[in-house]
Amino acid sequence: MHVFYQSDESKMAIDIENGIRNGEFIPYFQPIIRGGNRDIIGGEVLVRWQHPDMGIVQPDYFIPTAERFGLITQMTQSLMRSVSVALTSHRAKIPDGFHIGFNISASHVESGELIHDCDKFISETGKDADIHLMLELTERIEIKNPITGPLFKALESRGVSLAIDDFGMGYSNLNYLQKHRFSHIKIDKSFTKHVNDCVRTECIVDCIIRLANKLALSVIAEGIETMEQFIYMKDMGVNYFQGYFFGRPTRFEDFIIKHW
Ligand code: G
Numbered sequence: 244m245h246v247f248y249q250s251d252e253s254k255m256a257i258d259i260e261n262g263i264r265n266g267e268f269i270p271y272f273q274p275i276i277r278g279g280n281r282d283i284i285g286g287e288v289l290v291r292w293q294h295p296d297m298g299i300v301q302p303d304y305f306i307p308t309a310e311r312f313g314l315i316t317q318m319t320q321s322l323m324r325s326v327s328v329a330l331t332s333h334r335a336k337i338p339d340g341f342h343i344g345f346n347i348s349a350s351h352v353e354s355g356e357l358i359h360d361c362d363k364f365i366s367e368t369g370k371d372a373d374i375h376l377m378l379e380l381t382e383r384i385e386i387k388n389p390i391t392g393p394l395f396k397a398l399e400s401r402g403v404s405l406a407i408d409d410f411g412m413g414y415s416n417l418n419y420l421q422k423h424r425f426s427h428i429k430i431d432k433s434f435t436k437h438v439n440d441c442v443r444t445e446c447i448v449d450c451i452i453r454l455a456n457k458l459a460l461s462v463i464a465e466g467i468e469t470m471e472q473f474i475y476m477k478d479m480g481v482n483y484f485q486g487y488f489f490g491r492p493t494r495f496e497d498f499i500i501k502h503w
Pocket residue numbers: 288289290301302303306315319322345346347348492
């Protein structure tokens with residue numbers, strides 16, 4: 244008798260695939276703040292799995308499997324669709340120039356579908372709607388494909404911003420910064436956590452901000468949890484802020500109710 248032992252991970256991959264079809268992957272939003280007046284200028288989309296048995300599941304549990312089993316592009320596409328519906332239905336409440344950031348995996352960049360997905364999102368939310376699309380590419384994964392050059396140019400020509408996410412945690416790929424026109428750097432929360440108690444961290448943060456300024460990149464500090472961290476980063480010249488101090492990731496409806 245032939246017995247086929249299916250691994251736990253491939254079982255999960257099947258659940259993920261079904262979950263995508265059933266619309267179980269939902270967007271949460273976390274506000275991004277401008278330093279001066281503390282206005283909300285946008286939000287980052289953070290996916291959650293609304294699991295039929297387990298309830299709300301955090302992405303660290305399922306993103307690696309979705310990536311390994313080639314499901315992340317589909318998941319992001321379904322997320323982009325949900326976000327465009329949410330934004331369109333609350334358009335009147337959303338300020339002009341609102342930034343909406345998606346986390347994009349390397350395989351999605353390499354798939355060749357990203358530009359089409361962005362075009363779709365832009366046309367769904369309305370070309371004149373003045374909603375600004377931002378893509379966050381984590382620095383922890385290396386994107387090897389040579390298509391990034393033309394792709395990044397095409398994105399730029401559509402007004403899509405590119406941010407390097409988790410900056411300082413990965414390859415610290417300065418070559419990437421040299422070659423491509425990123426518009427934003429997101430300082431990883433592990434640095435933010437120690438800005439007031441570790442001189443070495445302060446030196447690193449100082450260098451990242453100087454580098455960003457010289458390259459005319461905007462800086463977003465992630466993981467701001469206290470007033471002290473906010474003030475420290477603001478005094479250092481950081482432009483934008485994100486973290487529990489300003490708001491945790493929430494459902495879009497709660498995001499709208501809480502902030503407007
Ligand atoms: O809230 P937080 O637990 O949301 O997110 C955990 C990790 O999952 C972060 O590294 C974040 O970048 C990643 N993540 C969240 N949403 C998405 C998504 O839609 N796509 C990808 N590729 N990663 C995501």
